Structures are given as C-alpha cells and as structure tokens.
Amino acid sequence: MPPADVLPPESEVPADDPGPLLTSGTSADVYALDDARVLRRYREGRDATPEVALLQHVTAHGFPAPAVLGASGSDIVMERVHGPTLLQALGAGEVSISDAARVLADLHARLHAIPAPPAWVAPSDRDWPVLTGGPVVVHLGLHPGNVILAEPGPALVDWATARSGTPELDVAVTAVMLAEVAVDAGGDYSQAARALLAAFLHASDVSPLAALDDASAMRAVDPALVPGERELVPDAAGLVRTLLELTAG
Ligand SMILES: Nc1ncnc2c1ncn2[C@@H]1O[C@H](COP(=O)(O)OP(=O)(O)O)[C@@H](O)[C@H]1O
Numbered sequence: 001m002p003p004a005d006v007l008p009p010e011s012e013v014p015a016d017d018p019g020p021l022l023t024s025g026t027s028a029d030v031y032a033l034d035d036a037r038v039l040r041r042y043r044e045g046r047d048a049t050p051e052v053a054l055l056q057h058v059t060a061h062g063f064p065a066p067a068v069l070g071a072s073g074s075d076i077v078m079e080r081v082h083g084p085t086l087l088q089a090l091g092a093g094e095v096s097i098s099d100a101a102r103v104l105a106d107l108h109a110r111l112h113a114i115p116a117p118p119a120w121v122a123p124s125d126r127d128w129p130v131l132t133g134g135p136v137v138v139h140l141g142l143h144p145g146n147v148i149l150a151e152p153g154p155a156l157v158d159w160a161t162a163r164s165g166t167p168e169l170d171v172a173v174t175a176v177m178l179a180e181v182a183v184d185a186g187g188d189y190s191q192a193a194r195a196l197l198a199a200f201l202h203a204s205d206v207s208p209l210a211a212l213d214d215a216s217a218m219r220a221v222d223p224a225l226v227p228g229e230r231e232l233v234p235d236a237a238g239l240v241r242t243l244l245e246l247t248a249g
C-alpha cells in the first residue's frame with residue numbers, strides 16, 4: 001500500500017524550499033521543516049517507499065523511531081526528534097562508554113524482537129546492501145551517529161539500509177563499524193571506539209561471530225566508504241574476532 005494512502009491529507013510533502021538544511025549525508029539531505037517535522041530527501045531520486053514501509057512497521061510495533069508524517073517518491077516527512085546524537089553526546093562526555101554500549105545493544109534487542117513484515121519487498125533501485133532476507137527487521141547502520149538521545153529515550157534514525165535479516169548480522173555490522181574506527185590508528189576516536197566495541201560485545205545478548213564474515217563482506221562494498229576506510233575492514237573484522245575470543249576464553 002503506498003504510504004500516501006494511509007497518511008492524513010495535511011501532511012503533504014513540500015515541493016521545494018523545504019527550510020533550513022540540518023545535514024547533508026552521502027545520499028540524502030535532511031531539512032528542518034519546523035519544530036516538529038523534518039524532511040529527508042534523497043538527492044538521486046531513489047524510491048523511499050520500501051524504507052517508509054519498514055519505518056511504519058517498526059513504529060507500529062512500538063519501536064522508538066520517528067513517526068512518518070508524509071511520504072512521496074524520494075521524500076519522507078517525519079517527526080523531528082530533539083536531542084544530540086549518541087555520537088555527539090559521547091564526544092561531549094555526556095554519556096559513558098558503558099551506557100552508550102547498553103543503548104546500542106538495547107536498540108538491537110528491541111528491533112530484533114519485531115518480525116519482518118511478510119509482504120515487504122527490498123528496494124530494487126540500489127545494489128547495496130544485498131541480503132537473502134531473514135526473520136526479523138534489521139537496521140544495518142545502528143551506530144552512534146544514527147541514535148538521537150531524545151527526552152523520552154533514545155530513538156533510531158536513518159532507515160535507508162533497513163532490511164529483513166538476522167540479529168547476528170545486524171550486531172556484526174555494528175561491531176565491524178565500531179571496529180573500523182578503532183583500527184584507524186591515526187583517528188581521534190580510535191581508543192574510545194575500541195572501548196565502546198568491547199562494551200557493546202559484552203552488552204549484546206547475540207554473538208555476531210557466525211555473521212562476521214558476511215558483515216565484513218558487506219562493509220567492504222558499502223558505496224559510502226572512501227578508499228582509506230575500505231582497507232580498514234579486514235583489520236576491523238579481525239579485532240571483533242579477537243575481542244570475542246577474549247570474552248569466550
Ligand atoms: N527525524 C529526525 N529528527 C531530527 N533529526 C534527524 C532526524 N532524522 C535525521 N536527523 C538528523 O540528520 C542526520 C542525518 O540523517 P540520516 O537519516 O542519518 O542520514 P545520513 O546519515 O544518510 O546523512 C542524523 O544524524 C540526525 O542528526
């Protein structure tokens with residue numbers, strides 16, 4: 001069912017002049033429409049319909065993510081979530097590493113309790129990430145930059161890579177993402193990322209070991225990576241494996 005059919009008529013997506021630009025990411029721009037709403041707009045005209053369907057599915061299951069207020073083509077109008085991202089809060093020393101790890105692990109656990117919508121079809125207009133599917137909803141980008149610490153609690157944004165999959169794969173993708181920062185020796189956040197990764201693996205109910213190879217294969221072909229980042233993926237996967245073995249031993 002197209003989202004326009006289930007949305008109230010006053011939630012029309014603005015054609016242009018959407019207001020102040022909040023951020024400009026690799027594939028989408030996010031505008032503040034007003035205090036209550038943002039517009040996420042794909043620059044290359046991708047179809048946001050499958051993403052909107054998943055977002056509506058998880059919010060209907062009580063998952064903390066922005067409510068969809070309107071959608072059309074490559075535009076999503078959604079509830080504006082107020083608060084710093086978990087990444088900003090970590091950087092400012094407002095959240096401890098162990099609390100941040102618990103937030104990430106808790107969002108994974110809550111998301112993976114939601115069955116994949118039976119009739120959902122993955123977006124056909126992009127070639128990454130390619131998955132065979134699975135029993136639950138997965139986000140595949142559940143990192144501190146996509147978590148907003150709102151007053152009622154943490155909320156998860158950026159559903160572009162959400163699919164149906166397995167909890168192990170989603171946890172493994174987060175682990176490899178954190179490890180990529182950790183193994184970037186010249187990076188400012190490498191030590192903090194290593195500590196966050198260790199705390200996340202400890203806090204997670206699910207072991208990502210079985211899905212680690214799939215996760216690193218997926219990360220290595222993420223079109224959003226720049227060449228320098230891509231080369232970090234094998235070492236990142238190695239670090240995750242080492243930390244898991246330390247925990248197991
Ligand atoms: N619903 C929202 N409410 C408030 N801020 C948002 C919302 N969605 C996204 N943002 C902000 O915009 C940033 C980028 O959005 P995101 O969907 O993560 O796109 P991308 O990472 O592809 O650029 C987020 O990190 C967050 O700071």
Ligand SMILES: [Mg+2]
Nearest residue numbers: 025145146158
């Ligand atoms: Mg993002």
